[in-house]
Amino acid sequence: MAAHLSNKGKVAIVGCGLIGQAWAMIFASAGYKVSMYDILSEQIENAKNTIQKTLQDYHQKGCLKGSLSPDEQFGLISGTSELRECLEDALFVQESVPEILQIKHQVYRAIDIYISSNTILSSSTSSFLPSVLSEHCKHRSQFIVSHPVNPPYFIPLVEIV
Template identity: 35%
Template sequence: MRGEAGTVKRVAVVGAGTIGASWAAYFLSRGLEVVTSDPSPGAPDLVRRMVEEAWPILMRLGGKADADPKAWRFEADPVAAVAGADFVQESAPERLPIKQELLARLDAALPADVVISSSTSGLLASQLSANCAHPERVLIGHPFNPPHLIPLVEVVGGAKGCPEAVAAAMAFYRSIGKHPIEIRKEVPGHLANRLQAALWREAVHLVAEGVASVADVDAAISEGPGLRWALMGPHTTFHLAGGEGGMDHFLHHLLPALESWWLDLGDPKVNGAVQRMLVEGVAEGTGGATPAELARRRDAALVRLLEARKASG
């Protein structure tokens, strides 16, 4: 399988919406040739704008000095787009029939040693490859939004994926500066989205029960554990909470309290009233800022955070 450093020169990005365009910009910044494809007539302009806007940031965050922001082209036909590709990143709409039909077409057009990686945020790899002649090379390479900034990529081979394809994808993502993690068993939503969903479930419950406002629930994370989570995950965080005894001490002394909290976690019903509470609470907590403005602030802060993490080792 192609994927080791140096074996991937051209990447086909099939599906050039927000996620695909972000992927395209990132691949270009790592010195790769990119071919994009999307049925939308506005897709080429979206890719062009994304590359132009993200390029200065990508160069700050480790882009190759000789990378060419113009080393990409557009093909409306996805089969034409993958011709000669060494790696395929599929980012079509999150609808199983659409992805199954598209992936089957790409699979039929590509040599068997080219990995086809889907950006799906929750679908199963074994379902995506149901109509493929070579399902063993169809896997999931789920980025976190925005892909050109967030290092994480969840790699899932699933029930039909072969170890060689998983290893090739892991090696490829690692070689271009991403932080791939292998999800060893197929579950809806993969890993990180399930963790997010678990946290948000309790966040919604606390708002619905009147325990705290939307703004204060958000602040409880962004001004508290969220700062630590930018540096280490929940297991390591609790390892430190155990002091000199580490995780062993934490489990012996603090686990009973945590288990009692687990038993009290909520199961919210997000009816119309709760939905209004969330919509109005977010509007109040963000001061009425538009999603575009909030995303701009977030991305600017993410760049500074990534640079600080790199500087701190």
């Protein structure tokens, strides 16, 4: 892989279901390194397999984003079942766990331990206010909502709260 591909920095995806996978592909298309974490290790494998197939499919159909090849984009994406490893050196964290407040709060408590005072913590939430989501966060001033419109890969519209 060319050296310039990894110079942009790293994005962490926490929760790699439908929306987390779409974010991973979008960030990789722009040349960011992406680390995906999920509470289910089989979901991480599933996400990687789906992304690899989808990137090739979009390339063949002429709708792959960015200037990198599908293999180069896939090469930027990794998965880990260690939250700490996922978050290490990340400049941006996109949380995409289920829309259940208790789960989101639990996840932020864990994320809070590992992120630095420069990392942006962003949620894909469809319904919760950032003030409610971040109420127990140590890094509260770094918290935002980035709500994508589905399908995120094809609709370039994100609500920033």
